Amino acid sequence: MQSGDRTKDAPGTAADRVAGAFVGLAIGDAAGWPSARHRSTLLAPWTRRLERELDAFAEEHRLTTLPVPFTLNQPVEPLALGPSDDAEWLAWTALTLHQDRAEAFTALGGRSDLRVRISVRSALANLAAGKPPPVSGHDNPHHFDDAAAVRAVAFAAAAPGSAALPDLVRADASVTNSGDGVLGALAMAAAVAVLVAGGTMGAAVEAALAELPGDTAIGHAARTALTAARRAGDPFAAVPALDAALVDHVYSYGVAAAQTVPAALALAEVSGGSLTAAVPAAACLSSLADSAPALTGALTGARTGLRALPEGWCAAARTLTGCGLPELAGADLIDIAGGLA
Amino acid sequence: MSLTRARGCLLGLAAGDALGRPAENLPPEEIARRHGRLTEIEPGKGGTDDTEYTIFAASLLCRYGAAMTPADVAREYREQIIPSIDGPMRGAGFSELGAVQALRRGLAPPMSGEWHQHGWSDGLAMRAAPYGIFAAGDPGEAARLVAVDGVVSNGVEGVYGGQAVAAAVAVAMTGAAPAEVVQAGLAAVPEDSWTSRNLRAAVDAVAAGSVERLYAAVVVRHYPWTDLAPEAVALAFAGYLMGAGEVEESVVSAANLGRDADTTAAIAGALAGAGRGEAAVPARWAREIGPATGRCLPVVAGRHVLDVATALYAASQNAHAPDDEAPR
Numbered sequence: 096m097q098s099g100d101r102t103k104d105a106p107g108t109a110a111d112r113v114a115g116a117f118v119g120l121a122i123g124d125a126a127g128w129p130s131a132r133h134r135s136t137l138l139a140p141w142t143r144r145l146e147r148e149l150d151a152f153a154e155e156h157r158l159t160t161l162p163v164p165f166t167l168n169q170p171v172e173p174l175a176l177g178p179s180d181d182a183e184w185l186a187w188t189a190l191t192l193h194q195d196r197a198e199a200f201t202a203l204g205g206r207s208d209l210r211v212r213i214s215v216r217s218a219l220a221n222l223a224a225g226k227p228p229p230v231s232g233h234d235n236p237h238h239f240d241d242a243a244a245v246r247a248v249a250f251a252a253a254a255p256g257s258a259a260l261p262d263l264v265r266a267d268a269s270v271t272n273s274g275d276g277v278l279g280a281l282a283m284a285a286a287v288a289v290l291v292a293g294g295t296m297g298a299a300v301e302a303a304l305a306e307l308p309g310d311t312a313i314g315h316a317a318r319t320a321l322t323a324a325r326r327a328g329d330p331f332a333a334v335p336a337l338d339a340a341l342v343d344h345v346y347s348y349g350v351a352a353a354q355t356v357p358a359a360l361a362l363a364e365v366s367g368g369s370l371t372a373a374v375p376a377a378a379c380l381s382s383l384a385d386s387a388p389a390l391t392g393a394l395t396g397a398r399t400g401l402r403a404l405p406e407g408w409c410a411a412a413r414t415l416t417g418c419g420l421p422e423l424a425g426a427d428l429i430d431i432a433g434g435l436a
Numbered sequence: 437m438s439l440t441r442a443r444g445c446l447l448g449l450a451a452g453d454a455l456g457r458p459a460e461n462l463p464p465e466e467i468a469r470r471h472g473r474l475t476e477i478e479p480g481k482g483g484t485d486d487t488e489y490t491i492f493a494a495s496l497l498c499r500y501g502a503a504m505t506p507a508d509v510a511r512e513y514r515e516q517i518i519p520s521i522d523g524p525m526r527g528a529g530f531s532e533l534g535a536v537q538a539l540r541r542g543l544a545p546p547m548s549g550e551w552h553q554h555g556w557s558d559g560l561a562m563r564a565a566p567y568g569i570f571a572a573g574d575p576g577e578a579a580r581l582v583a584v585d586g587v588v589s590n591g592v593e594g595v596y597g598g599q600a601v602a603a604a605v606a607v608a609m610t611g612a613a614p615a616e617v618v619q620a621g622l623a624a625v626p627e628d629s630w631t632s633r634n635l636r637a638a639v640d641a642v643a644a645g646s647v648e649r650l651y652a653a654v655v656v657r658h659y660p661w662t663d664l665a666p667e668a669v670a671l672a673f674a675g676y677l678m679g680a681g682e683v684e685e686s687v688v689s690a691a692n693l694g695r696d697a698d699t700t701a702a703i704a705g706a707l708a709g710a711g712r713g714e715a716a717v718p719a720r721w722a723r724e725i726g727p728a729t730g731r732c733l734p735v736v737a738g739r740h741v742l743d744v745a746t747a748l749y750a751a752s753q754n755a756h757a758p759d760d761e762a763p764r
Contacts, residue, residue: 216658224652234630234666236659239553274592312550343552345533351553 111400113252117432119396121182121412123388133179135164180419181389188249213237218271229269241352243268243280251287275313279352281306290397296368313353324361330376349382359390368398440713442749446741448709451721453483456691456701477724485732486562486702494566498751506545520734529559535589546587555591558668560598565706568605575603579624596631597665608710614681634670662695672703683708
């Protein structure tokens with residue numbers, strides 16, 4: 096880590112909490128097992144083909160030793176511990192905050208070098224076909240995912256006290272999502288705004304719940320998750336109950352906002368705002384491990400601020416690799432968070 | 437006349453289900469490579485979940501009629517479907533599997549249709565035809581009734597897909613022209629919906645004679661699953677229009693468009709069969725349709741769609757009989 100990075104943002108300041116939200120999200124992103132898979136897109140395609148073939152080999156020969164991403168004849172850096180797609184989309188959002196949201200996304204259209212969620216891919220196709228938001232997010236098979244919930248962290252960090260925050264978040268979320276996908280973004284923004292302003296995790300969770308009507312799937316799940324986690328009393332102890340209460344075992348794309356946002360809220364609250372307690376528990380929800388740890392990290396990092404986060408994790412998570420958005424390779428999240436102030 | 441339309445509707449549905457089955461999840465080019473033009477039912481294979489869930493929906497209507505509530509449907513799931521699932525649940529759409537999981541968790545409708553992520557599934561559209569038979573000539577009532585069933589397993593666009601099919605079948609049951617049938621489906625769903633946008637795009641693409649344009653407008657390319665109701669219903673209605681409402685041509689057109697081909701061909705067959713009647717279903721197809729095997733839904737094993745259609749027709753006649761409200 097470069098010296099001086101942390102001197103300008105004293106602990107206890109809003110700027111430190113903004114940096115905490117960003118790096119906390121990246122730490123959670125790095126902690127989940129899917130991160131290494133996302134980062135393997137930086138390797139030659141034949142590496143992933145070989146991985147698929149080895150998976151088939153393991154199936155045929157009844158082997159339990161799974162071929163996780165590896166770097167045969169390749170640079171090893173992409174598969175070291177580090178952030179992946181969610182941290183990059185947070186950074187992209189922070190860097191494009193002041194652009195019209197449909198224009199910002201439309202500018203990504205036609206690119207063949209992006210790796211994106213199904214909701215984002217479908218939204219880009221809709222925009223290219225002349226379907227503007229909110230239709231681009233609505234006529235979308237993964238309208239319910241948490242892509243916008245990740246991006247919402249940037250809006251809340253940039254304008255925590257603004258009365259316009261919900262409108263800004265909705266405008267962004269509606270490009271790629273609708274229904275629970277938009278509600279999840281509003282809830283994350285509301286919670287992060289409270290935390291960046293110095294509020295407690297309890298107050299943040301209350302603010303998030305106020306955005307989640309009880310008769311929606313995400314509202315129902317958030318209340319169910321909080322009840323389960325409070326009963327367990329501790330993030331790690333809550334993992335089995337959250338798995339049973341939240342996870343959809345029928346459909347295995349584990350990025351539904353109605354699952355990941357409630358898991359993050361519940362673990363953040365029951366941890367009292369401790370990233371080192373909440374994020375490992377989120378990473379244990381293996382089917383939600385793509386993004387629930389990242390959202391959990393954003394909440395807990397925003398609560399404690401960057402200075403309270405473990406140094407080794409900050410060092411591992413702050414530098415982006417460009418596995419989803421190649422132009423962000425090498426970008427420093429702490430710098431990007433600082434640019435919001 | 438209505439009895440033959442009712443029987444034609446469900447026979448057409450079962451034939452489309454069976455004919456489309458080998459084309460499921462394939463693009464048109466691959467269907468052409470394997471089958472040339474797919475026009476025959478694979479002998480001895482029968483239908484899938486589309487037929488069996490349709491029989492289940494018809495049995496709900498026979499039992500509860502127009503007074504059916506979502507709680508009745510949820511209870512039937514708990515009593516008729518869930519206990520017979522021995523191990524894996526076979527041959528069901530995402531929405532039905534999701535609803536079963538939700539009901540097992542103790543959720544009630546409408547949350548049972550919203551808790552899972554597959555509210556958009558075509559699982560309601562595939563079983564919507566009986567609602568159109570029951571409410572023949574009354575598309576509004578068909579759309580209302582199918583949603584009573586639909587909210588147990590589906591949300592928003594998945595419910596709209598079912599409503600479009602049920603309303604269209606209700607009008608097809610009057611012998612209306614295909615364009616009028618499709619308009620009835622469109623009128624049953626909100627204009628600002630994915631289903632409505634796709635249906636309108638499908639009508640335009642068929643009018644322009646362009647399958648390429650149809651695909652560009654309604655097929656979700658960057659998604660591994662084909663059972664999105666807005667896509668499947670649009671392809672089904674397109675097949676029906678391409679076939680000018682004739683049973684054989686409608687079913688074959690829909691099946692050869694691929695994607696969720698068993699469901700789209702089943703819906704096209706239901707619309708065309710309702711319009712043209714039982715005798716219009718090719719005899720060589722009708723011979724392949726036997727009693728349901730219960731492979732997907734054990735509770736319907738042994739029931740033949742033609743008997744189900746006759747019972748459903750009788751139930752609808754009783755429901756509308758003037759002496760129904762006489763004091764007992």
